[in-house]
Amino acid sequence: MKRIRIEGQHKLQGTIRISGAKNSAVALVPASLLSDEIVKIDNIPNISDIDALNEILAYLGAKVSREGSVMSIDSSSIVNKEIPEDISKKLRASYYFMSSLLGKYKHVEMYFPGGCAIGARPIDQTLKGYRALGATVQEEGNKYTIDAKELIGAEVYLDMPSVGATINTILVAVKAKGETVIENAAKEPEIVNVATFLNNMGAKITGAGTSTIRITGVDYLGSCFMEVIPDRIEAGTYVLAGALMGENLRVENIIPEHIDSLLSKLREMGVPIQEERDAVVVSAAMKLNKVNVKTQGYPGFATDLQQPLTVLLTQCMGESILEETIYENRFQNVPYLNDMGANIQIDGKKIHIYGPTTLVGKEVQATDLRAGACLVLAGLKAEGTTVIDNVEHLLRGYENLIEKLTNVGAKIELEEI
Numbered sequence: 001m002k003r004i005r006i007e008g009q010h011k012l013q014g015t016i017r018i019s020g021a022k023n024s025a026v027a028l029v030p031a032s033l034l035s036d037e038i039v040k041i042d043n044i045p046n047i048s049d050i051d052a053l054n055e056i057l058a059y060l061g062a063k064v065s066r067e068g069s070v071m072s073i074d075s076s077s078i079v080n081k082e083i084p085e086d087i088s089k090k091l092r093a094s095y096y097f098m099s100s101l102l103g104k105y106k107h108v109e110m111y112f113p114g115g116c117a118i119g120a121r122p123i124d125q126t127l128k129g130y131r132a133l134g135a136t137v138q139e140e141g142n143k144y145t146i147d148a149k150e151l152i153g154a155e156v157y158l159d160m161p162s163v164g165a166t167i168n169t170i171l172v173a174v175k176a177k178g179e180t181v182i183e184n185a186a187k188e189p190e191i192v193n194v195a196t197f198l199n200n201m202g203a204k205i206t207g208a209g210t211s212t213i214r215i216t217g218v219d220y221l222g223s224c225f226m227e228v229i230p231d232r233i234e235a236g237t238y239v240l241a242g243a244l245m246g247e248n249l250r251v252e253n254i255i256p257e258h259i260d261s262l263l264s265k266l267r268e269m270g271v272p273i274q275e276e277r278d279a280v281v282v283s284a285a286m287k288l289n290k291v292n293v294k295t296q297g298y299p300g301f302a303t304d305l306q307q308p309l310t311v312l313l314t315q316c317m318g319e320s321i322l323e324e325t326i327y328e329n330r331f332q333n334v335p336y337l338n339d340m341g342a343n344i345q346i347d348g349k350k351i352h353i354y355g356p357t358t359l360v361g362k363e364v365q366a367t368d369l370r371a372g373a374c375l376v377l378a379g380l381k382a383e384g385t386t387v388i389d390n391v392e393h394l395l396r397g398y399e400n401l402i403e404k405l406t407n408v409g410a411k412i413e414l415e416e417i
Contacts, residue, residue, distance in 0.1 A: 006379030020228030
């Protein structure tokens with residue numbers, strides 16, 4: 001077991017370099033199985049979610065090597081066999097393997113994926129895509145057995161623009177016969193990254209990043225080299241750290257357009273921001289204006305930044321309202337913030353944050369990945385010492401978190417208990 005100890009109220013100065021996007025990398029790695037040759041992926045973050053995916057690759061017989069941030073994957077000799085529950089449940093993104101194996105072999109056996117407990121995360125839209133392309137799905141408890149005599153392109157209308165369902169449908173469709181059209185597709189940058197990766201192998205995908213994606217099936221996918229885009233959620237988290245405690249904190253290796261929704265809210269609050277081509281420089285403001293925020297699919301405000309943003313809202317003048325529209329169980333961080341001195345009331349899918357309030361260090365629990373990030377930010381701002389338990393969730397998604405924050409002046413350490 002690990003925990004994080006933070007001594008608060010230290011200014012953050014210097015530069016933080018953003019790593020490759022977790023939410024992109026965890027889809028690119030399983031997508032590599034669709035290639036009939038060797039693929040290389042650069043800017044892979046060193047996080048435990050990637051370790052869990054590598055465990056599945058090794059189990060299937062793929063040859064994987066890593067040199068620095070470049071991962072080389074040769075799946076030409078893999079064995080398509082049942083992926084057991086003990087490894088599939090380690091992360092949500094394991095279900096991308098289900099789609100890649102179905103797309104390549106027309107058969108897959110796998111258990112329901114795991115991940116953070118942030119609310120209902122059904123895979124019904126993914127299964128809808130499978131069935132539309134001709135697959136049959138058998139569910140026995142947590143196990144799925146999916147077969148298709150052949151996969152044939154079809155129109156797939158997603159009931160909601162789910163990132164996972166959009167990527168999964170693409171993965172199944174790239175080797176299907178004919179054309180597949182995904183309507184009401186999610187538009188997140190990670191989807192564009194995956195589509196570009198597959199196109200570099202030889203797939204025929206257009207429209208990624210829009211609500212209509214078209215895929216014309218191909219028989220063969222070859223080798224390619226691909227770079228993971230910068231992590232917009234990591235970038236947003238450190239920009240928020242700068243808004244809390246920064247003194248010209250520079251967050252670099254980012255695509256500012258990817259966090260436009262956050263930057264616009266920060267400007268509305270009165271946070272000093274200098275935007276550059278691939279960086280943002282941010283400082284803490286003496287006074288912050290209240291704002292209202294509603295999470296939405298991209299390019300709206302990202303649900304993954306909702307919990308980290310809540311810390312900053314505790315420092316605003318008056319009542320801010322934050323509405324969560326994606327997951328129904330994403331306020332587990334609120335009781336801990338209130339214990340630290342925040343004044344937050346939960347009202348169904350909304351929280352009302354009254355500020356500004358003084359935060360004081362306490363012992364708290366990271367209930368999920370982004371709740372953990374929220375509590376790190378709270379610890380940086382709080383007076384005294386904050387101890388965060390159950391940080392394995394947090395380490396799943398942030399590469400070198402302790403080192404990056406220490407290098408810019410934070411007093412933070414990881415402890416074994």
